[in-house]
Amino acid sequence: MRTKPYGWKTIIKKLLTPQLIVFYLFLMAFQEAHAASQRVISTSPAITEILFALGAGERVVGVTDYCSFPKKACLLPSIGGPLNPSTETWIALKPDLIIVQEDSV
Helix, strand or coil: CCCCCCCHHHHHHHHHHHHHHHHHHHHHHCCCCCCCCCCEEECCHHHHHHHHHCCCHHHEEEECCCCCCCHHHHCCCECECCCCECHHHHHHHCCCEEECCHHHC
16 A cells, blocks of 8 residues: 655644744743733723722722722722723823723724
């Protein structure tokens, strides 16, 4: 019985794919860890609630006009709403991270 010669697709699958996987794992192992964001702006009431539920409420420095829960969120500076954001406030709060809800953009 005669066997087929290896084609380029087979060579790539057998040789290149494992090498790429090893290279990717190597990069991940030696990747520099970044500090967690300390100043976060939430652009959605749902995101604000999730951040507080996860215990990251102390990192939230700005919320939307519509954030009413938890009560601590009401005490934070308002960054406007999804359709009328106050970019001046965003800049003044100096956030490390701004979390935007996909459908509000």
